[in-house]
Amino acid sequence: MSDIRTEIREAFEREQSAFPPPAALRDQVVAALNSHARAAGPVQRRSDRDWSWLMVAAAAVLAIAIVAGLMALRSSGLYPIGAKPGPALQRCLPGPTDPSNRFARVHGCITYSDGSQIVAVDPNHPANRIVIGPSNGLVPIAWSRDGSRLLLTSTLGDLFVMSADGSQTQIAHGGAFGWEGSFSPDGTKVVYDRYDTTVVPAKVGLYVVDVRGGAPRLIAASSRCTQASCAGSSTGSWLTYPAWSPDGSLIAYADYRDDLGRDEIWSMSSDGTNQHRLLALAPCPGSTQGPECTDGLSWSPDGSQLAFHSGGGIYIVGANGSGVHVISATGGQPVWSPDGSAIAFTRGSQLFTMAPDGSNVALVEGVVPVPNYGWTWNPVR
DSSP, rough: OOOHHOOOOOOOHHHHHHHHHOOOHHHHHHHHHHHHHHTTTSSSSHHHHHHHHHHHHHHHHHHHHHHHHHHHHHTTTTTTTTTTOOOOOSSEEEEOOOOTTTTTTTOOEEEEEOEEEEEEEETEEEEEEEEEOTTTTTEEEEEESSSEEEEEEEETTTTEEETTTTTTEEEEOOEEEEEEEOOOSSSEEEEEEEEOSSSSSSSEEEEEEEETTOOOOEEEEOOOOOSGGGGGGGHHHOEEEEEEEEEEEEEEEEETTTTTTTTEEEEEETTSSSSSEEEOOOOTTTTTSSSEEEEEEEEESSSEEEEEEEEEEEEETTTOOOEEEEEEOOOOOEEEEETTSSSSEEEETEEEEEEEESOOOOOOTTOOSSTTTTTTEEOOO
């Protein structure tokens, strides 16, 4: 019998090491085995029937302990060593689209223009695509945080806000430059770069406008020369590529410093105050026209970092300007995934994803944004 008790004890130790049960249950099993060993001594004092009952009881307690351990692991989100996570949840599944809510099934998908249509694609399953509607010469550049509004731009510098029912509201009539804009976190406003010298005085700087339209409000002025006498030479700075932080407190932007021959990245409060330089970048390699090679600023979902493109590569910098580093030597237009686990970017005419450290680069097969800046990632998981 001593051999059987030893086998039970060893089996219990093996099982509970992989799936640790509550301490109380483990103590009960060990105590039961030890108690029986002490009572039996060198002489068998219990009948075979008693010993059989003890083995059944010990097995029952052991089973309960193992189940309890598994339940504890499942509730904690952990899995035994060697277990692999399942495949990524599939999005943008083909099927009938509700015309009153064209955005209902594109949450978490990348939206782009293919030259004739606005399409949403699942980056993990590129075969899954949904056509939102005709592009009509417009390209998507930003989503509102709740995924209920899509910002569109044209090559003429117009901005439109598309609602889930397909209706569009024009919020900028020319002069929206840089092909960039960003919604406030509550989705009620858009910040964009305006470079309009067709009016007097010229409208040059970062502006905020209501998503329902109306007069745009200047929050940060560029100092770049816009007079006819400046033809052939550029001076001052040009603020562009604004990106609203996830908590709404900050707007990051690029500053093209013609007077210094370099680009800089700044942030400011959402009302344009408290302007603060985060990073001064080296002159763009091989550039013969000064700066203007930094673009595509994108906040991480938690607001702790910014991804941006400069000089042909993709970089990440902390929200306070620290820890700048390159994550890809080539590529442009970086955009974070909704959960922060990936960054999508373009390389030539193709779309890719990668981990925030630059690893796991993967082609999103069959997706060719037209133009290559005409795409954005829906932020709703």
